[in-house]
Amino acid sequence: MVDLDIEVPHAYDPFAEAKNSDAPGTKEYVHIRIQQRNGKKCLTTVQGLKENYSYDKILKDIKKQFCCNGNVVQDKVMGKIIQLQGDQRKNVSQFLVQAGLVQKEQIKIHGF
Template structure:
């Protein structure tokens, strides 16, 4: 077992090849492999042609990975009394929420378009976590997805619109 005392040499069961003294309050010198500004060798590094990767290049790649603005379409069941359909089966009330629309769209105009196109009740609700959320009465996830991604609608990229449920 090695003992470290202030001002003494480090020794273990056998004599260490290069023992050094550790004084209290002195800085421990880093090995040359982990000093700042050194190159970390990697066989698959893409930073430089010789396979090395600088720390600044890693940080640049991390800063470039910003999340895209995604629009989320969710449907939830409300606690209202369920309707009965033609066969007499109960049909629960549903509520579709649209969250994360880009700021370039006027929410009031989007709500007005939803009301006109889908013939449903629609409103804007302020949420602490998600910000402004559009609530539509009924399950309109597919129709809203088509509206958001087609030329007749808002022409959003299909990758940025996520349908949940």
């Protein structure tokens, strides 16, 4: 057999440069969702905050300002998630922007 010196190209990611830039559409989003429990009860979940933030301090400030209860849940896939009692979607989004944790364009609000 003939021994050929052919180099097989490696997988090329065309969006590798875009992930590192600040171009629109490449940023990480903070997702604020609502989940229906039983009856009128519901939960608000906040997912996607940076890992270097202190989730306990953020939760403490949110609970104090909006008079609701909540906790931090560790999920295998999603990472840390903040859960709050009641429909706090608008309140939490305004709080995160005013505190300077995220920009308004980085927040996605989901729910009915």
